[in-house]
Amino acid sequence: MKFFYSFKGYRFKHYVIILVAALFSSILLYVEKDQLAVFSTDQGPRAIDSVETKEKKVALTFDISWGEKRAIPILNLLKKYKINETTFFLSGSWAERHPEIVERIAKDGHEIGNLGFQYEHYTNLETDQISKDIQLSDVVLKELTNKKPTLLRPPNGSFDERVLTVAEKFNYTVVHWSVNSEDWKNPGTDQIVKNVVKKTEGGDIVLFHASDSAKQTEKALPQIIEHFQKEGFRFVTVSELIANSETKSEEIK
Template sequence: MNFIWVWNSKKIKQYLIIVIAAFFTSGILYVERSQIAVFSPSAEATAIYKAETNEKKIALTFNISWGEEKALPILDILKEKGINNATFFLSASWAERHPDIVERIWKDGHEIGNHGYRYENYPQWDDDKIRKDIRRAHQTLFELTNKTPKLLRPPNGNFDKRVLGISEAEKYTLIHWSVDSKDYSNPGVEQIISNVVNNVSGGDIVLFHASDRVKQTHKALPVVIDQLKNKGYSFVTVTELLANTDAKSKEIK
């Protein structure tokens, strides 16, 4: 009787070992599946529009897609105000036609980001066309500046989850904005000033344009800079703004 009891105990121990091993194996598989879900790039699509910081630092950004009359006056104003770290998102087809202005931008110390090659809406294109446009712009900007652009703002600022996924695959950080000067609609100098000064806070990425369509930006910009300086704000590139801070992002459907 005692012999039978000992034999059953051994069997029980064997079964327990088997059960524990099964649980352990399933646990590993669960963790692996969890890690796959966490690190999958398609889990959530986000675009950076602001930095989370308690410091009064902001990034002035300028989109350029055509023309040559407004960019230089804006660069002159930035230089006069001692700002050598704005971020310019350049349409590469424009950059090819105006290499002298591109050189002035980077020689003045400003950051240059990718604004696509052809100035058309990416969400209306297929994946391959978007990818080729980003790469063509990348190569063009690199050849003009000998610097590798790492920030992307799609033409017109338009993108969706698919565009974001492609930009991430191309090793770009997609940058939107948190404060819009709305200078592109030429609403009046005072309105542009108000749109920025009354809405800005630390960590903001501010949108301006330096294409020829904007008729009032060069008039509003000196006042905007002066008023923001008087409020204690300092200016940095987008890359500097995001360094050592938590970027705020929005989920893209």
């Protein structure tokens, strides 16, 4: 994400610089594109949004927290294009209600990550509540897939130092994204395609949704997939994308 400002007047510029510095020292810190970590504590846990790489590989990710109408059509579409290396982040409460879809996701070869249990903003919860929510979802997903998830996407992508610390305690890597399709807004198929293909480069993690609220994702995916295939991109899971990658991060206090 890049911002460009042009101001006149020393005093105004001085205050703007102070304001921007304060803002970026207290909230999620974005770093330059193609760096592995977007947020970290001093010598501690980190969150990842992209990977620095010269290879044409990209990680498609799908969040699901409610509904059953969108997931299967998206899975069918991915299968049609012979894509079985994407990452689905599932909320535990949703997974409990739809074990057959969870089984299908795993059977098709896609990676499954933890999206929390109740899909509540972690930054609004107490630390012990965050721990409980992650653990509840962890148990559900492990029981349904016979495999402990290792990737955590905090609900709505909101996290702070506490979330990173708790995630590390349970051996999770926090995964954000570098490209947002904004499909949950249902802005139209063409806009979703534009949001993705014009911003995505090798090493990016792309955010999609497969909940019922995202009504246009399935229609946009064919154009997106065909674009990447034409450009020679390879689709990989988040775990494969970040494996053996060099970390470059900024400290948040």
